[in-house]
Amino acid sequence: MKNFSEVLKVGFYITAGLSAILSILLLTSVADGWFSWSILAAMALVFELGKWCSVYDQRRWIAGLLITVSVLGSAGGLHRALTINLDSANHIDQVRELVSEEIKQNNQAIATYLTLDRIRNHAQPLQQRNAELRDQLANLPQPEVSELASVLSLLANVLNVPTDIITGAVILLLAGLLDTLGVLFMVRPVDDDTDTDVGNTIDEPLAPKARNLETLSHSYPAFKKMQLSRRDSGKEVLSQRACIREGYRDKQVRGYFQKLVTEGIITKNGGQYDWPEHKAQVRQLF
Numbered sequence: 001m002k003n004f005s006e007v008l009k010v011g012f013y014i015t016a017g018l019s020a021i022l023s024i025l026l027l028t029s030v031a032d033g034w035f036s037w038s039i040l041a042a043m044a045l046v047f048e049l050g051k052w053c054s055v056y057d058q059r060r061w062i063a064g065l066l067i068t069v070s071v072l073g074s075a076g077g078l079h080r081a082l083t084i085n086l087d088s089a090n091h092i093d094q095v096r097e098l099v100s101e102e103i104k105q106n107n108q109a110i111a112t113y114l115t116l117d118r119i120r121n122h123a124q125p126l127q128q129r130n131a132e133l134r135d136q137l138a139n140l141p142q143p144e145v146s147e148l149a150s151v152l153s154l155l156a157n158v159l160n161v162p163t164d165i166i167t168g169a170v171i172l173l174l175a176g177l178l179d180t181l182g183v184l185f186m187v188r189p190v191d192d193d194t195d196t197d198v199g200n201t202i203d204e205p206l207a208p209k210a211r212n213l214e215t216l217s218h219s220y221p222a223f224k225k226m227q228l229s230r231r232d233s234g235k236e237v238l239s240q241r242a243c244i245r246e247g248y249r250d251k252q253v254r255g256y257f258q259k260l261v262t263e264g265i266i267t268k269n270g271g272q273y274d275w276p277e278h279k280a281q282v283r284q285l286f
Helices: 001-029 034-056 060-115 119-139 147-159 163-186 197-201 211-217 219-234 241-245 251-262
Strands: 268-270 270-274
Touching: 001 034, 001 060, 001 163, 034 060, 034 163, 060 119, 060 163, 147 163, 219 251, 241 251, 251 268
Parallel strands: none
Antiparallel strands: 268 270
């Protein structure tokens, strides 16, 4: 289970990093200097941090807004990275076509001048120009198109759909999957059995007596008793963040709160918890 958690962390770091890079790539595309580039890159990082914090804190409307912005930013970054490659290849193709067209027109003119016996004054300069143009063609680099661009072009041909539509759809799909995987790696369901006192100590070596007492005080029965005591005294549900400050582990607290909801001791609406008989809910911070 510990190894699986490490895999989730690595996956989250990778997806979060890629999302941040793509957002930076998009926002900095309008920068005209290092100062503006730094400002825009910092804005992209702030948006990315805000997105993950709002997801972690279950602030749904903020998270939804920032995820939408992030997906569009990632899509824009992917599009920019792809179009840079395509623009370079298209430019080379356009230059090649222009040079070839000029050579073709010159050959037609040369044939006309040869018929009119105007070789020295008219045909020969065009022949020299054609020789220069052929050298220019030979020195032009071969257009290199990425495998992704080739696949998109092939897919567009197979589906008989414009390449721009296929490109946009695939880019939005990839950008959406990137953030979806990031949320998946970040938010995992808590197994009730993993946060009990036995589950916390099954893979750990025997601890000193003080450690055993601390574990006992942080067991689910003790946690449940503490919350019930607060209810009976008219106090609010102790928030998850406050429980963590009291020494409980993050995952442990989430499991305990899930048990309390299952047993009907507390109710949950979004990210807020309260006693079932209370109409007003207390904001809970994760």
